[in-house]
Amino acid sequence: MDVQLKVRRQNPEAEGEPYWKEYALAVPNHFTLLDALIQVREEVDETLSLRCSCRSHICGSCGMRVNGHANLACKTKLSDLHTDTVTVEPMGNMPVIKDLVVDLEPFWKKLYSIDPYLQPAGEVPEREYVVPADSMLHLDGVVNCIMCGACVSDCESLSVNPIFIGPTAFAKEYRFVMDPRDAADTQRLMQMNGPGGVWDCTHCFKCVEVCPKDVAPMDRIMAMRKMLVDDGVAEKHNGARRQKAFTDIVGHYGRLDETRYLMKSVTMLELAGYAKVGLRSMTHGKLPPLLPHRIPDAARIRRIFERTRSTYRRRFKLHQQAQEGSRV
Amino acid sequence: MIYKHDVLVVGAGLAGMRAAIEAHNQGVDVAIVSKVYPVRSHSNAAQGGINAALGEGDTWESHGYDTVKGSDYLGDQDAIEILAREAPAAVLELEHWGVNFSRDETGHLGTRNFGGASQARTFFVADITGQALLQVMFEQLVRVGVRMYNEWFVTRLIESEGVVRGIVGMDIRSGQLHAIQANAVVLATGGMGRVFEPSTNALINTGDGMAIAYRAGARLMDMEMMQYHPTTLKGSGALLTEGARGEGAYLLNSEGDRFMKKYAPNKLELASRDVVSRAEQTEINEGRGIENCVLLDCRHLGKDLIMRKLGQIHELALELAGVDIVQEPVPVRPGFHYPMGGIKTDVDGKTTLDGLYAAGECACVSIHGGNRLGANSLLDTVIFGRRAGAAASEHSRALPSPADSFPLGETALQQETERIRALLDRPSVGELAAKVRWDMGVNMVKHCGVFREAGGLTEMGDLLHSLQDRATRVHVGDKGRVFNTNLTSVLELQFMLDLAVAVQVTALTRTESRGAHTRTDYPERDDEHWLKHIQLQYRPEGPEIHFTPVTMTRWEPQVRSY
Ligand SMILES: Cc1cc2nc3c(=O)[nH]c(=O)nc-3n(C[C@H](O)[C@H](O)[C@H](O)COP(=O)(O)OP(=O)(O)OC[C@H]3O[C@@H](n4cnc5c(N)ncnc54)[C@H](O)[C@@H]3O)c2cc1C
Ligand code: SF4
Ligand code: SF4
Ligand code: FES
Numbered sequence: 002m003d004v005q006l007k008v009r010r011q012n013p014e015a016e017g018e019p020y021w022k023e024y025a026l027a028v029p030n031h032f033t034l035l036d037a038l039i040q041v042r043e044e045v046d047e048t049l050s051l052r053c054s055c056r057s058h059i060c061g062s063c064g065m066r067v068n069g070h071a072n073l074a075c076k077t078k079l080s081d082l083h084t085d086t087v088t089v090e091p092m093g094n095m096p097v098i099k100d101l102v103v104d105l106e107p108f109w110k111k112l113y114s115i116d117p118y119l120q121p122a123g124e125v126p127e128r129e130y131v132v133p134a135d136s137m138l139h140l141d142g143v144v145n146c147i148m149c150g151a152c153v154s155d156c157e158s159l160s161v162n163p164i165f166i167g168p169t170a171f172a173k174e175y176r177f178v179m180d181p182r183d184a185a186d187t188q189r190l191m192q193m194n195g196p197g198g199v200w201d202c203t204h205c206f207k208c209v210e211v212c213p214k215d216v217a218p219m220d221r222i223m224a225m226r227k228m229l230v231d232d233g234v235a236e237k238h239n240g241a242r243r244q245k246a247f248t249d250i251v252g253h254y255g256r257l258d259e260t261r262y263l264m265k266s267v268t269m270l271e272l273a274g275y276a277k278v279g280l281r282s283m284t285h286g287k288l289p290p291l292l293p294h295r296i297p298d299a300a301r302i303r304r305i306f307e308r309t310r311s312t313y314r315r316r317f318k319l320h321q322q323a324q325e326g327s328r329v
Numbered sequence: 330m331i332y333k334h335d336v337l338v339v340g341a342g343l344a345g346m347r348a349a350i351e352a353h354n355q356g357v358d359v360a361i362v363s364k365v366y367p368v369r370s371h372s373n374a375a376q377g378g379i380n381a382a383l384g385e386g387d388t389w390e391s392h393g394y395d396t397v398k399g400s401d402y403l404g405d406q407d408a409i410e411i412l413a414r415e416a417p418a419a420v421l422e423l424e425h426w427g428v429n430f431s432r433d434e435t436g437h438l439g440t441r442n443f444g445g446a447s448q449a450r451t452f453f454v455a456d457i458t459g460q461a462l463l464q465v466m467f468e469q470l471v472r473v474g475v476r477m478y479n480e481w482f483v484t485r486l487i488e489s490e491g492v493v494r495g496i497v498g499m500d501i502r503s504g505q506l507h508a509i510q511a512n513a514v515v516l517a518t519g520g521m522g523r524v525f526e527p528s529t530n531a532l533i534n535t536g537d538g539m540a541i542a543y544r545a546g547a548r549l550m551d552m553e554m555m556q557y558h559p560t561t562l563k564g565s566g567a568l569l570t571e572g573a574r575g576e577g578a579y580l581l582n583s584e585g586d587r588f589m590k591k592y593a594p595n596k597l598e599l600a601s602r603d604v605v606s607r608a609e610q611t612e613i614n615e616g617r618g619i620e621n622c623v624l625l626d627c628r629h630l631g632k633d634l635i636m637r638k639l640g641q642i643h644e645l646a647l648e649l650a651g652v653d654i655v656q657e658p659v660p661v662r663p664g665f666h667y668p669m670g671g672i673k674t675d676v677d678g679k680t681t682l683d684g685l686y687a688a689g690e691c692a693c694v695s696i697h698g699g700n701r702l703g704a705n706s707l708l709d710t711v712i713f714g715r716r717a718g719a720a721a722s723e724h725s726r727a728l729p730s731p732a733d734s735f736p737l738g739e740t741a742l743q744q745e746t747e748r749i750r751a752l753l754d755r756p757s758v759g760e761l762a763a764k765v766r767w768d769m770g771v772n773m774v775k776h777c778g779v780f781r782e783a784g785g786l787t788e789m790g791d792l793l794h795s796l797q798d799r800a801t802r803v804h805v806g807d808k809g810r811v812f813n814t815n816l817t818s819v820l821e822l823q824f825m826l827d828l829a830v831a832v833q834v835t836a837l838t839r840t841e842s843r844g845a846h847t848r849t850d851y852p853e854r855d856d857e858h859w860l861k862h863i864q865l866q867y868r869p870e871g872p873e874i875h876f877t878p879v880t881m882t883r884w885e886p887q888v889r890s891y
Pocket of ligand 1: 339340341342343344345362363364365366367370371372373374375376377378379458459481482483484517518519520529530531533537538568666667688689690691703704705706707708710
């Protein structure tokens with residue numbers, strides 16, 4: 002079959018701007034994008050740089066954006082794309098080194114930041130740790146992560162919030178939190194409750210969509226958020242409190258009542274810190290009314306909230322079940 | 330730049346990382362260099378599992394005997410004893426470090442069957458065992474905080490008169506060459522599968538460490554022993570784990586017969602790999618194949634078991650061959666997989682050069698002899714990786730600081746810089762590296778494949794001469810320095826050609842059939858003349874051949890049947 006590859010290229014040594022280069026190839030039907038790129042590199046244009054190794058989606062080297070979404074080149078069958086031209090770009094949210102090769106150093110640093118190793122407590126047993134078979138099986142779903150960076154590439158939170166620890170590292174964190182042998186849960190939960198933590202995920206589903214290994218990082222993040230709430234750790238987090246206060250108030254009164262919002266989402270101590278702002282607003286006539294106007298249709302808004310919540314819950318549950326299904 | 334460390338490990342697969350962790354634990358200053366990020370190493374491809382006599386009623390002697398028998402009595406028995414004795418502790422260590430090995434209903438470690446083993450002693454994580462082990466080993470490397478030089482391509486050793494004191498390598502990202510001086514170097518650079526086409530191996534498996542050591546004067550051993558895995562996918566050559574047969578899958582010929590009944594009436598599909606590969610090739614050669622393949626049939630295992638334990642191969646067969654193994658059998662054939670041979674070491678990883686150690690797939694202790702048993706190789710990496718790390722540390726402690734070899738590093742760096750510049754300066758016309766590699770690979774499979782004979786091997790010898798000549802005219806089209814994968818591919822080609830010659834020469838030399846080495850012109854095993862290793866020493870005019878005895882401890886050679 003004939004394919005047209007449109008590759009976004011960049012050469013730091015030439016100090017040029019990124020540019021597009023097109024390659025027209027005739028390839029066998031079973032070819033993957035990686036096969037085609039290797040053919041380009043070996044026979045057409047040796048200056049094209051990319052990372053690749055295993056050719057069988059296990060080493061995580063060949064992450065790139067294909068027609069706008071991150072994927073592994075070796076997992077992308079050209080015949081499945083159904084487009085005449087295939088656009089190929091380096092992964093996003095990471096600086097380009099050359100052509101399709103991005104700088105992964107920040108990616109690894111974030112991984113290191115979560116202390117990514119088992120921290121057991123107590124004596125090491127003479128034999129293996131005896132743990133439920135299911136608990137180990139459950140970890141397979143995240144151990145599957147090959148650190149390809151596709152999720153990080155397309156993460157919407159990361160694109161505006163560079164301190165967000167991100168989907169890969171949190172999938173890894175989940176692996177330890179869920180491991181019955183790991184004893185550092187409290188510390189791990191405290192950390193993910195902090196800056197750049199799980200509350201910074203915008204819930205965009207991107208990581209779930211692009212992950213070539215069905216790791217579903219967002220689901221892991223949501224599961225850990227739930228743990229934080231259940232364990233009461235989240236109470237200490239502004240992000241969690243604000244999120245809850247916002248939805249509670251809007252869901253009930255139909256509009257945001259800033260005073261209530263402030264009272265509900267910060268601690269007394271923090272409230273004191275707002276005093277100055279409050280005074281200034283008052284003298285400038287910007288203070289929101291202490292008793293908010295109720296809007297006439299609040300009841301309808303409440304119903305909208307309820308409906309959205311339950312649809313969402315249902316969808317999330319279905320999605321989780323599908324994930325579990327594919328993971329067993 | 331010139332960097333300095335007590336011990337330098339080259340390669341961040343399982344063997345290299347285990348060596349580095351050990352050196353760190355021994356209190357020396359250790360660093361690790363790898364041409365890819367550690368978790369990209371090819372150890373991640375291992376699907377099936379890792380062996381240890383840990384189960385009730387299993388003994389290290391039984392594991393040892395199976396390994397010796399599997400090796401067709403070419404394995405060194407002192408080394409195999411160490412492997413089998415240390416296996417339980419090594420597997421438990423991995424478990425304690427965090428590997429989520431599959432459990433039985435009681436929460437204890439569970440096992441699966443694997444080829445050539447008299448007991449189910451293979452421990453596993455679904456069919457992603459290598460991936461799970463590699464991740465955990467990397468986690469431990471991060472935990473102890475070993476200095477990493479990632480995406481550095483090692484091009485040569487710093488060596489003088491049989492003494493090794495470091496490496497020269499290229500930081501791929503900048504294209505700059507640097508020297509790293511060290512009192513001891515541990516090579517753990519993995520396999521050489523790309524010498525063959527097709528192969529189950531990753532594109533990075535180009536045998537660099539073996540070739541670098543060989544050129545520096547270390548000896549290679551058992552290079553005629555190249556394993557062909559019985560179940561590789563038609564087309565891409567990707568591997569479908571032996572775990573499939575371990576779980577009960579059948580091999581069928583075009584007539585729908587389970588042909589292994591003929592070749593290994595007891596162990597059937599779970600005979601040793603050399604036995605199964607030969608059987609398949611015989612069926613194919615005698616006209617009972619289907620387009621050069623036989624069929625691997627998993628249907629009777631049921632969807633549930635396939636998805637739970639063989640998910641990765643389900644995915645591979647679907648993506649790469651368009652076959653759903655739940656619904657239909659998948660065509661497979663013997664494909665190049667693993668070199669039993671490599672850099673000759675003793676049981677502590679020491680090579681024939683002072684200061685140079687090797688472990689893992691690039692080394693030849695020799696554990697695997699004529700044929701490696703499935704799931705013994707991951708074990709090899711962790712056990713001999715650890716031992717090499719310990720021995721290298723000890724060696725380093727006995728020496729003054731690595732700074733004292735200073736002028737050596739400087740000279741080597743200069744020479745290497747000039748060599749690379751000359752490569753880049755070659756005119757942009759002439760041979761393509763990829764074309765030369767392809768011609769080498771396809772012909773190596775043809776002449777040094779499952780079956781071999783003098784005529785074909787001699788022909789291959791001539792062909793390799795002409796390929797080496799062509800390689801001197803290979804050009805580097807990319808003249809830049811940053812992430813120049815074109816340049817590294819040309820350097821890799823040179824390594825691979827050296828190794829191809831080593832395979833061809835030893836295969837021609839061994840005039841018997843043993844393990845994976847089957848000579849149709851010498852079909853019998855010949856213990857009287859050939860119970861010995863072939864070692865090679867690099868000489869510019871061609872390899873110099875040496876013979877050394879096989880170490881026997883407690884297992885006398887017997888007729889090998891499965
Ligand atoms: C598909 C497949 C399935 C397998 N299944 C099993 C199994 O089920 N059980 C089993 O026991 N074994 C199995 N094996 C074999 C086993 O996985 C390998 O033998 C083993 O993992 C090799 O580990 P290693 O550490 O020696 O090398 P690798 O993991 O290959 O690592 C080599 C390292 O060397 C580095 N390197 C190489 N050249 C250079 C250079 N020039 N400069 C710098 N760094 C360099 C690389 O970057 C890499 O980090 C399988 C192998 C394959 C291919
Ligand atoms: S769901 Fe969260 S972690 Fe996943 S891509 Fe979106 S913002 Fe990032
Ligand atoms: S979670 Fe998925 S997409 Fe993200 S790094 Fe891991 S395998 Fe890649
Ligand atoms: S080449 Fe390894 S994941 Fe694509």
